Structures are given as C-alpha cells and as structure tokens.
Amino acid sequence: MAERKPVIAGNWKMFKTGSEAKSFLAELKGKISGVQGVEVVVAPPFTALAQAAEAIKGSAIGLAAQNLHWEEQGAFTGEIAPAMLKDVGCGYVIIGHSERRQFFGESDESVNRKVKAALKHGLIPIMCVGETLAEREGGKIKEVIERQVRKGLDGLGADANLILAYEPVWAIGTGKTASPEQAEEVHLMIRELLKQTPGPDFSSRTRILYGGSVKADNIKSLMAKPNIDGALVGGAALKADSFSGIIRFKD
Numbered sequence: 001m002a003e004r005k006p007v008i009a010g011n012w013k014m015f016k017t018g019s020e021a022k023s024f025l026a027e028l029k030g031k032i033s034g035v036q037g038v039e040v041v042v043a044p045p046f047t048a049l050a051q052a053a054e055a056i057k058g059s060a061i062g063l064a065a066q067n068l069h070w071e072e073q074g075a076f077t078g079e080i081a082p083a084m085l086k087d088v089g090c091g092y093v094i095i096g097h098s099e100r101r102q103f104f105g106e107s108d109e110s111v112n113r114k115v116k117a118a119l120k121h122g123l124i125p126i127m128c129v130g131e132t133l134a135e136r137e138g139g140k141i142k143e144v145i146e147r148q149v150r151k152g153l154d155g156l157g158a159d160a161n162l163i164l165a166y167e168p169v170w171a172i173g174t175g176k177t178a179s180p181e182q183a184e185e186v187h188l189m190i191r192e193l194l195k196q197t198p199g200p201d202f203s204s205r206t207r208i209l210y211g212g213s214v215k216a217d218n219i220k221s222l223m224a225k226p227n228i229d230g231a232l233v234g235g236a237a238l239k240a241d242s243f244s245g246i247i248r249f250k251d
C-alpha cells in the first residue's frame with residue numbers, strides 16, 4: 001500500500017480578518033514547531049489569504065482557499081479565478097463543501113468543473129462529499145457518496161493529485177462526530193470506489209480526510225483507522241490551542 005502522509009486542514013469558513021489570521025498563524029507556528037510527518041493546511045476567507053500567505057512564509061504550512069470559479073477570467077462579479085488563488089500563494093482549494101452545496105446551490109457538476117479547473121492550475125482540490133442525516137436514516141449513504149465521488153471526479157486521469165474529504169453533514173458543527181467505525185466504513189467504501197475509477201494507484205495514494213466535529217480528543221481514534229488519512233477541521237481550527245492539539249495527534 002502506498003504511504004499516505006496525513007493531512008490536517010483547517011477550514012476557517014467565514015471567520016477571521018487578515019490581521020486576525022496573522023496573529024493566529026504566528027501563534028500556531030510556535031505551537032507546532034518540530035512536528036513532522038503531517039501536512040498542515042489552513043483555509044482562510046479570500047480576504048485574509050494575502051496576509052496568511054505572508055504569515056506562513058518559511059514554514060511548512062500550506063494555504064487553501066475555500067472556493068473558486070472554474071473560468072479563467074471574465075464577467076463573473078464576485079467570483080475568484082484559479083490563477084488568482086495561485087498568485088496569492090494558495091496550493092490547495094476546498095471544493096464542494098456541504099455548506100456550499102446546501103446554501104449556494106453547488107451541484108456535482110459544478111464541483112466537477114471546479115476540480116478540473118483547480119487541477120489545471122496546479123492547485124490541489126480538497127473535494128468534499130457527505131450525506132445528510134435524512135439520507136443516512138433513509139439508507140442512502142452508499143448511493144449519495146457514490147454519486148458525489150463519481151460525478152465530482154468524472155473525466156479525471158489516474159495521475160490527478162487531489163484530496164478527498166468525507167464530511168457527514170449531520171456531524172458538521174454539531175458536536176456529533178461520526179464514530180471512528182462509522183467513518184472508516186464510508187472511507188473504505190470510497191477507497192474501493194476509487195479503485196474502479198480513476199484506478200488502483202489513485203485509490204492507494206489519495207488521502208481521504210474525515211470532517212465533522214473533529215477535536216483534539218477524538219482525532220487519535222479516527223487516525224487509528226486504516227483508511228482515514230487526516231481531518232478537515234472547522235470550529236476547532238480557529239484556536240491555535242485546539243488546532244495544534246489536533247495536528248499533534250501523534251504525541
């Protein structure tokens with residue numbers, strides 16, 4: 001099996017100004033110095049990206065945006081193009097977060113266009129999938145996840161470099177984490193799906209993160225599962241103490 005480096009990514013959502021980002025990152029750098037073997041990524045709002053990029057210079061922390069538009073440029077008021085994200089220092093971009101699907105009308109098709117646009121510009125997509133509570137209770141987990149993964153990755157080559165995040169909608173911001181067993185079950189299902197398309201090599205090297213109420217006190221048991229390769233963290237990524245506690249899950 002390919003060695004998969006764990007990724008701990010913080011999704012800041014609509015929190016923190018540029019100056020707050022700066023002081024947070026200065027504190028975070030201090031708290032995670034010496035940590036090895038973990039890929040750390042932060043995803044500030046667009047307006048804080050430039051200051052965040054400056055603040056992480058010289059460190060191993062990666063920078064992500066929370067969204068992008070698939071077009072190169074043009075008359076798309078309020079949108080941000082992939083090249084703009086590259087220019088400001090992003091290496092990653094979150095795509096298809098459930099809040100965007102739920103509140104901003106993102107579809108599997110738009111997610112797919114965004115994933116392709118990101119890859120074309122050398123940005124690593126962090127593509128999110130996940131079922132709602134009603135879908136879980138209706139026995140539709142497999143159907144929903146399979147559709148989101150297949151359509152989101154439609155047309156990609158086996159050499160595509162991206163990260164997947166499984167975030168059950170009912171676990172986001174609710175304090176209700178999926179148990180490590182519940183999460184692993186879906187991660188394994190995704191891993192099997194990826195073996196078919198884009199292919200076995202893609203499947204064995206692609207990191208699948210878990211997201212949904214991840215905290216310093218539950219990260220260890222999640223990371224102990226063979227198909228959980230990291231976490232996409234919301235609320236607990238906003239404080240340097242809690243985020244660094246998650247990053248230091250091996251301590």
Ligand code: PGA
Nearest residue numbers: 172173212213233234235
């Ligand atoms: P949460 O959010 O950690 O606050 O549940 C996770 C996410 O939305 O990515």
